[in-house]
Amino acid sequence: MRKRPDLYTNYKSESAIFSTLTQKVWFVLLLFISLLLPFYLSNYWMLLVTTSLLIAIASWGLNIVSGMAGQINLAHGVFVGIGAYTSAVIGGVATSSVIGFELDMIFWLPISGAVAALIGVIISPVSARLKGLNLGLVTLAIVFIGSHFFSNLKFITGGAGLGRKAAKLKFLGFDLDSGISIGNLILEKNDVIYYFSLILCILLGIGAKNLTRTKIGRAFSAIRDRDIAAEALGINLFKFKMYAFALSSFYAGIAGSIIFIISGGVEPGTFSLLYSITFIAIVIIGGVGTVLGPLYGAFFFTMLPGIIQVILHALGVADTGFFLNAGEIERIVFGFFIIFFLVFEPRGIWGIWFRLRNYFKAWPFSY
Amino acid sequence: MTIFLQATFEGLSLGSVYSLVAIGLVLVYKATDVLSFAHPALVVVGAGVISALAVDRGVPFWLAFIIGIIATGLIGLIVERTFLRPMVGEPVFSVAILTIGIDLLLRTILNNWIGLNPRYLGDPFPSFGNFGSLVVNGVTLKYLELAALFTAIIMISFLTIFFKKSKYGVAMMATAYDQEAALAQGINVGRIFGLVWLIAGVLAGFAGFFITGGFNTLTQTSFISALRALPAVVIGGLDSIPGAVVGSLIIGLTQGYVAYYQINIENIVGFSLGSGFSLIAPYLIMFFILLIRPDGLFGREEVERV
Amino acid sequence: MLSVKNLEVVYQDVILVLRGISFEIPKGEIVSLLGSNGSGKTTALRAITGLLDTQNGDITKGQITVEDEDITNADPSKIVNLGIAQVLEGRRIFSELTVNENLRLGGFTNDGNVQENIQRVFELFPILKKRAKDISGYLSGGEQQMLAIGRALMSDPQYLLLDEPSLGLAPKLVEQISELIVEINSQGVTVLLVEQNANMALKISSHGYIMETGNVVMDNSSEKLMKDQDVQEFYLGLNTEGTERKSFKDVKHYKRKKRWLS
Amino acid sequence: MAILTEVISFKDVSLNFGGVQALKNVSFDIKENSLFAIIGPNGAGKTSLLNCINGIYKPTTGSISIFEKDSKELHPDEIANLGISRTFQNIELFENMTALDNILIGAHRHVNYGPIRSLFYSKKVREEEKKARQISENVIDFLEIEEYRYSFILSLPYGIQKRIELGRALAMEPKVLLLDEPAAGMNNEETEDIARFILDIHEELGITVILIDHDMNMVMDIATEVVVMDFGEKLFQGNPADAARDQKVIDAYLGVS
């Protein structure tokens, strides 16, 4: 007889990140594929994959504060922006209009996360006063106030409509902007950023998973589900909400510090309401409160438009003189995808995966 | 003084347009617990229909106007039937994100139609949307804005009476709080949702006309004006129609006064508030009001008891 | 007559909860439905009133009829309009609304008599009258239960399905409620009573069904049920001789198996 | 036998909500190691009493001392950390989690580390987690809910949910346990189970239990002391047998029985 897949025989395997052998095999396989990806995918797809990884990091952040701890934050994009500008100031080049210190990544990466986390901590007391959607709405104000600051603090951001260059990629003294070569292997800047993002993504992903399997994550969930009960069980709401905001913003700051290096620069207009809402959509479409959900969501949001475009091109739809152009068709298809995903599976892509998994587990016995 | 009155009038008329948008948002929220991100799209779709008929097809303006308003209501209804009905009982945040998808669909198609040039909606009287205005004590009262004010007052009174007198007012709230329990009372939740989206659509149609009517023109960015009603709804309390109205007026007046007095205000505070402050100010007000009253000025407080 | 035939219900496509149960509620009678926690009583009620949808449940087999009209999978609002009202498990009052508003909602399908019915409910539960304008979510647990019962009465139902009406009520009130049920029934309302308080339920009902894990395991007139040894021991808390209540102080630390399970 | 001391004492406590007076000048002491029952008609203020002990409500006037500390100065979580845990009248479990996770949350106060360590899942985290799990497993064992360990709350029957809530409270390893209608919605058999657990908790674990329930048979059988509440006021205090005979209590609460 086959072993029951969910039967744990000891505490250690149960509390492990990958509790079954299948999971471990999958992870190693995926890791291997990820490492080889740059040798097989075109620059364009690599760009999308890298972006997805970084967006996933930021989305994990939102998932921590909103998905796990239930503190709705509509201003997550602003924290990504704070990370971006922190790194741009510390690691970027000064010009006549903006400041910049051209420091090493070893400085700006953690500091970007820390600064964002600090602002998160400063904002967190608001959540002691407000709950649920009301909290979300206050953070909505933060989006607008934040982008007003971004537009007007020209010496940091370069101002609306012009922006500034992102941080330079200098790591432990190596200038990675022009790529590196390890023996025969030549890694271009894009590849370097990809591997960097991959490492960060794995580390921070494991961090997110660690949160869920420890006291902190449980306390977050408790606050989310029933805060009064949580308090009666000895959980200090104020402290844990603060943790949630800090951790969430830390993730956002880290992601923000790198993501704009790819696109070359940061422009304050980026951090609009829509940008923040995108992260919410990613988390919801991926699967709220789950570890893998935000990763799925990030890939969905970043890759799908590219895939749709390729398909449209292959079909030649764009050239047929249809009343919508390729870009518009892409948007509409994308819109439909969002709708149908949510109608079909309101728990997000993770839910679909979960269903499939359960189905095959139970197969061929349906009940 | 004239300037002050003028600013007040501008604020009030802005506020009344916002209130038309805001009430639509509130109705949808009240019945479904969902903040609809598709609402601004509905607002501009209405204007698009009017313009397409009145200007492109040469349909007499009033006919086009009426068709446009009704069409917007119907589009609201269709959206509800096709996309939102299957979501009954699902997490509200999923539904809210779903409305982003709807917004994407509606606006992409509409923007394709709007195209490059600003569209105008036509004009029932040569002087209505244009320079027609009353001048009272040096204050210019524009017909279009007066009409917005009156429309808002009429719609608000009508809705207030409807929801006070009919059983649907309470039923709507019940569906929002607990769909299952509402169903068990024999409330046809689906019908309520449909009704709400229909009314919201009609209100959006009116708002669309006032936002883009006259020389205001319909462009691809017109929907942003509708988005400005958001802080109004929040200030008033998401589930309160009177709240939406008061919130809208607060936002409108704030915007109006900042518009006319920002330079003076800056002189007093001693530093520049930055260009674009007039649209940020409502959010600042919203921020502080929520800190003092977490459920907005008139919103129902969330019950928490163990 | 409300009848349920061979009903099978599945939650979330995989959890089979009702395994083909059948029962009948003849017009004008009180029928009680007993069973331990999780046996599927509430699910049966949900199936009757069409509320499975929101719980992600489906009727996979069977038929529900009322006066020979098929209401399997019918719209809840239609079912309520047919005169079937339900007191939901867990009260499910609209916490954000006032007591008055809750009652008005109960009369949604019956808006002609709202004022009269509200007065009637207030007579039954004077405390509700005192709190009429208060937000119902702040009522005490028992007061909320009263409101839930009152709300169900607002629609002047033909069939009243009560899911644990005595839950959380003081002994005195439990007595009142049981009198109330008898009284309502004497006015022609047919009652399905789901109860944990078997004593009370069997006393006032004419017939009883006992459910275990999705099956009806016993079905008899209430009198006979009260005399059954297992029912006495497990539901009425009498000692093995069926004569005297045993004290909770000396409950045994092992469990005797129910006969119907073996 | 240990010297009986007061763990909680109410002094002239009143509690108002707008026009509603939930508690009126209530005073009583709860002695260590008692099984203290609070009964009374619906709306009498029983739950409010618990909420006051918990710090969820703060008395309008009067004072409550918990282990000789004034509750006014303490947040609910601080009171919990003094060793006071509870269950709720309407189950307040964390629905989206498994039974095990709920119980682990009960053990929250025994687990000691911060968020950074948690991110890294450091050695200390592992040790502390293991400790929490040990506590939880003891509770699971005690309450005989092994088979529901990994079930999500939402799909569990009411009676089991109540048991898990009790487990969550026990995982706090409290000194005082507050139970709000633990037997509501249970049939006789299940009530017996609960009664047995309460007795074991009281006798074997030596925890002071404060119990609210409307199941008079159970309360009268197991309580060592009873307070009867009516309209926010204390109507009676004494041993259960006397309460059952007291005419005021019968009139207000028990009815003819």
Next chain:
Amino acid sequence: GGAAEEEVVEEAVVEEPAESLDSPAVTTATSVKTGTGVTEDPCPAEIGGVPTGADPNKGCIYLGMLNDFTGPFAPAGPGLEVAQRAFWLWANSAGGIGEYSVAIKESFDTGYNPQKHLEGYTALKDDVAALSMSLGTVQTLFILDEMDKDNMVAVPMSWWSGWSYKDSDKGLVIEFGSQYCADGMNAVDWSLANLGDIKTVGIMGFAGDYGSDWAAGVAKAAEANGLEVAWTYTPPATEFDVAQAVGLMVTQPVDAYYPAINAGFMAQVAGGAAQQGITPFAILAGPSYNDAFVQEGFALKGLFESGAIYAMGLGVAPYEADTPGHAVMRATMSQIVDSANSFLVAGWSSQYHLKGVLEAAYKGGDISRAGIRRAAANVTVESDGMFPSRTLGQDRADAQAYIGIPDGSIGSGQRVLAEGYVGSTAKSYDWTSGACS
């Protein structure tokens, strides 16, 4: 300076082997050196629904296009694409670039979003020899490092003053027409010279390359002419508030104001102020004006034609203008589309300078990207009279402005009053000092 150019050459040489490896169609048949995006196979006869006019016996130089179909410039996107394709249709028919025809291989939708702009660039870059368009200043600036690495030159579709300077564009952006900063100066000078008494002015614009650049120009000219600037209102485009714009005009009256916003807001601002009886002179930056303003039936037709409002072209005369370039444009375009607008003109005219660069590269015997870049560093380009002849890579800007008055009887909605106008401020301005904003 010369040193910088030398560097470019050197870089190009280093790049070469890699490039020829990538490119399948490198050939030694002609003496011309080729690279990525150049094939000996002919261009397709038709791309994107528009014939390419390519000679089947010639090779093909492919161009890429970073366009906006879904962002704020979505309505302009299709027009720009059609016009550029039409230009190359004509250019190919007229002989192409030596032994090569030219075709725009693909137009990528960037949504005016920097992130997607880079995605588009990455998607296109391995297939094309140059970009016929990179829409958006910020977007182009952000990919400049990549372009530098790839020796990719691009035609902008923005008139930022920085495009004239190697400091800001690394010699990669082939600017054409006017620029916002100079336009702003000329707007002020022209209005002073032609509209009479102006003492106080207001400046209005979207923050960023367009509005801020323009505002800088207006401010410089105002200062040079001793005018009082009553207010400067330059919020980000998303925070532009019509009520505030009107409020400023009402509370701080000016004799003239200079808006660089979009057409939708323009109508509301001009109309809103006029309703309160306030109609100062207005000179509109190019994108603020739209021919819909003077169409029959529009509420503000009268206001726009009242003589208070003037509009500038994008450094090029409107569709109907009388230059040889305009004539071939009209002749070619009429085969493809049946309406005319300023974006068609912009799209068409933008390609002239690129054509000049490609021709120079071909003459130089190197149409690899490096060769094209080298050519762009110093070449004098002509445009059949659409623009004055221009020498690229000089670190100085041209400053000719087209100023017109709204007129509903003309297809493009405006009658030209001044062509190639250069006011005194622009004339005496030190154009070597770099970008205005």
